[in-house]
Amino acid sequence: xxxxxxxxxxxxxxxxxxxxxxxxxxxxxxxxxxxxxxxxxxxxxxxxxxxxxxxxxxxxxxxxxxxxxxxxxxxxxxxxxxxxxxxxxxxxxxxxxxxxxxxxxxxxxxxxxxxxxxxxxxxxxxxxxxxxxxxxxxxxxxxxxxxxxxxxxxxxxxxxxxxxxxxxxxxxxxxxxxxxxxxxxxxxxxxxxxxxxxxxxxxxxxxxxxxxxxxxxxxxxxxxxxxxxxxxxxxxxxxxxxxxxxxxxxxxxxxxxxxxx
Numbered sequence: 001x002x003x004x005x006x007x008x009x010x011x012x013x014x015x016x017x018x019x020x021x022x023x024x025x026x027x028x029x030x031x032x033x034x035x036x037x038x039x040x041x042x043x044x045x046x047x048x049x050x051x052x053x054x055x056x057x058x059x060x061x062x063x064x065x066x067x068x069x070x071x072x073x074x075x076x077x078x079x080x081x082x083x084x085x086x087x088x089x090x091x092x093x094x095x096x097x098x099x100x101x102x103x104x105x106x107x108x109x110x111x112x113x114x115x116x117x118x119x120x121x122x123x124x125x126x127x128x129x130x131x132x133x134x135x136x137x138x139x140x141x142x143x144x145x146x147x148x149x150x151x152x153x154x155x156x157x158x159x160x161x162x163x164x165x166x167x168x169x170x171x172x173x174x175x176x177x178x179x180x181x182x183x184x185x186x187x188x189x190x191x192x193x194x195x196x197x198x199x200x201x202x203x204x205x206x207x208x209x210x211x212x213x214x215x216x217x218x219x220x221x222x223x224x225x226x227x228x229x230x231x232x233x234x235x236x237x238x239x240x241x242x243x244x245x246x247x248x249x250x251x252x253x254x255x256x257x258x259x260x261x
Contacts, residue, residue: 001109001188002248003030006219008226009241012198013234018044019196019241022052026063028110031055032243035102036122036196038168043098047085051100051169054081059106069106071179074117078102078169078177082119085170099168103136103194105245107186114186117179120168123200125193126184127212127250132205134184139167139176163197188248191221198238202229218244 011017018037024030033055037048058077059069067073081102089096101120107113116124118136121143126134137143141164145151167176191212203225211228215221222244229240 001112001186003107003109004218004246005032005244006217006222007032007241007243008222010226010239012239013236014239016042016045017239018048019198019239020045020048020052021194021241021243022056023243024056024059026060028108029059029063029069030107030109030245031059031069031104032192032194032245033102033104034122034194034196034241034243035100035169036120036198036239036241037098037100039095039098039170043095044100046088046095047098047100047170048102050084050088051078051081051102054084055102055104069108069113069115070183071115071117071181074104074106074115075177075179077104078117078119082169082171082175082177086172089170099170101165101168101196105192105194105243107245111183112186113183114192115180115184117177119175119177120165121163121197123193123195123197125195125205125208127191127193127209128187128189130209132209134180135205136178138165139178140165186247189250190247191218191250192245192247193242194245195242196238196240198240199225199229199242201238202232212250218246218250221246221250 021034035048035051037044101122103118103122105116121138124136211224
């Protein structure tokens with residue numbers, strides 16, 4: 001099973017990039033993690049880097065113990081990242097308010113299975129044959145309003161309080177981490193995307209899907225989406241980070257031509 005990857009991280013219209021990302025591989029196991037930090041005095045970039053570094057270290061420990069990359073186990077990995085951020089908060093008062101969202105994707109190539117876990121509004125998508133088959137649900141005010149039928153999903157990106165989160169790593173109480181349940185069989189043509197809110201805010205899912213068919217590689221897919229983002233973004237737009245993971249050749253096996261908008 002062929003697996004192709006590409007990543008991008010950009011400061012956007014800000015002075016500091018508070019996003020972080022990483023990839024991990026051991027034998028037939030692969031993982032990608034993306035995090036988006038927040039907090040004054042450099043706390044955001046510290047929190048996101050702690051999150052990513054802890055996830056990568058925990059994945060190695062989990063693999064060495066022979067533990068499968070299931071959703072519940074990836075949830076435990078993010079819990080360890082939460083503990084690491086809290087520990088750093090307690091040792092530096094300037095970092096006491098730092099937080100980070102995060103999403104981690106794990107793939108067992110030998111078994112042909114994927115799993116994931118996330119906290120906050122950094123998302124994971126899986127596109128298959130021109131459709132969105134997986135989209136994580138944000139831990140955010142706007143998602144709670146959608147769930148309560150108080151807001152339409154199409155209005156999320158323009159809602160004034162779209163950045164209000166209900167959960168982020170670095171939280172001692174009321175932490176919410178979501179994880180995939182049943183094993184998710186992957187198929188040739190699947191295109192996974194992990195991305196921060198600074199990325200998906202300017203990219204409707206139909207744009208993401210349409211770009212797959214015009215891209216020969218995951219790097220080219222990201223390039224097309226970043227070009228669209230730069231055209232649509234405000235001058236002071238947020239940092240943006242994304243990691244693309246293709247199973248086989250998604251550009252050849254995905255049926256698309258979905259209209260944008």
